[in-house]
Amino acid sequence: MDLSKCQCPNPGFCDVFKMVMGEDPPDWKWCQSSTAQEKQHFYDLRRKVKPQIPIPERSRRFVKISDLYDAAIKLMPYVSRFDGIVGVPRSGMLPASLLSVLLSKPLFSIVDEKLEMLKFMSDFGGTRMNNFQTNKDIKDLSLVFIDDTTHDGTTAKKLKSVFGENISVVSIFSTSFGAEHIEQYSEILEPPHLLEWNFFNSGYTGSTMFDIDGIFCDNIPIDVCEDEERYTKYLQEIIPYSHRIPKLFKASKLVTGRLEKYRGITENWLRRYGFNYDELVMFPTEREAERNANHFQVVGEYKAEIFNSDKQRYFVESEPSEAKVIKSLTSKTVICPNEGVVL
């Protein structure tokens, strides 16, 4: 095939590469400016991609915290018929605390299989709850148990075995097979459950590769990148996004476009902030010039190669354009958490 002349006149589906060529690399504009050799290279890589097994469309998303609250609010008509709200520790407390405050109902939680009402400034909660009135005894209040997500229903089953088969358990998101274990849900969300508030410290991290810059810390400004001394200092001093540091579960691989020669600095930094990970894969130092000429495409291809060479199912990437390059070369799932996009 002669790839030297192959150039679509505008963005759209390309018969040669068998993919939609849009505005970002490795798409339409990239194709216009790349050499036959570069195109041949990309063509060879594309041919290795196995057919996709798609995630169900409605679950094909990175669920943001704001989605959790929006979905929780839809449950108000159901929840409002109860006298009090129980949050299932820990993350069930997110929707439970919101609903209890919005509906002015006492908030309960669980301490060692015992139900406890949370209260401090008054008998039913904070200062405002001084005005809460009920003619029922506290133990007679009707309660609803709230969790954020239900997967196979383990938590719901345990709740019922501890607190009685008749209790009402509500989950904001539930898989279709978990739904039979609960009384009510707001939305069906099929697995995988890719949740902003939990992904980085969930069972998924073991089967995930992570980009570093833009995921665990701010992207490095271009002018800093161009000055070795400032760059080295920057890598040492940058403060990570503490809510994304994998701690509870071991992340499989961190795969970065940073050059191999910065391994010492990077590993020190990861250790200092308590990253729990298996392996750090960096970009070969000798390919620096090639990388700098076309960062997204070259680093994207490199990451795709690492991704395809192992069994991990997810790749978390900060740059949407780079994510597209990776996705174009793999049948596995690529996640852009900053945009909430799952490719």
Add this chain to the structure above:
Amino acid sequence: MSGFCKIFNMDMNKKDWDWCQTSSDDERRSFYDYRSGKIKVSKKQDLRFVTNLDLYKAADKLIPLLEGFDAIAGVPRSGMMPASYLATLLNKPLFSVIKDKLEMLKFMSDFGGSRMGGYKGGIKNIAFVDDTTCNGRTARRVKDTFGSDIKVFSVFTTADGATHVDGFGEILEPPHILEWNFFNSTYCTDTMFDIDGVFCDNVPIDICRDEERYIFWIANVMPRFARIPKLFKAHKLVTGRLEKYRPITEHWLKKHSFNYDELVMFPNEREEERNKNHYEVVGKYKAEIFNSSDCKFFVESEMSESKFIRDNTKSPHKIVICPDSGAVL
């Protein structure tokens, strides 16, 4: 004596001066840090309606301050909103208060839910988190109960309250008009509320024109549960609905346990006048009722009607709130 203080770079009035005389070195240091910008303070802002989502966004600003703590405790109840959010994001055990006892919330594992099964580490220092601080009463009580070295953080605080907490997300001056709290706060007793569009959906126009369907609608419409005043008595409900629908309206309010003092409806005999120019006529009517009382707030669903109420309200201290658009006029 009181006057300009070069150290704090501000005018110290009598109260400030007294504070400085009686405060400890640490307290003065903490206030100095706050004044000198080490603790970041957002610029003085206009009155605003703070939404639930604003709370979580502002809670993000506490993340760097909580780095060194082993666990997060939420102050019941509304402190649990940011506390549960931050504990989950930062993978720290979540505590709360039961009477005067601090307890870790846990069920599927020793430190929380099933994910926390992998958590390792002891718990030495716990950060308390609350949603808002006004005069600092709760923060002081937390320190009285759990020890003065306990650190308390608040997502929003007044500048006055900031001296009682160890860190905050944003400065928010009173009045604190908060989506998660306004309808069940002490402000209720000082507020007049519109009904349609505030406590339930607006009646669709085609239904308004058909008396039979209209009556069915207002008798059966589902209320907006989060907004029903329950804890505090709402001062007045002031509606453009006609007086002749009073029994239906009162029955609906009773069915959904609205706690209010008085229902003011629009005179039947002015129906035609109202229908010709709804916003202006009803807006002026509401303004008239608003002017005749010493109520401070009016909650109105329609932006255009809010403007008529605002324009026809004499006192500049009165405030019109349009919660769906988040506007405060």
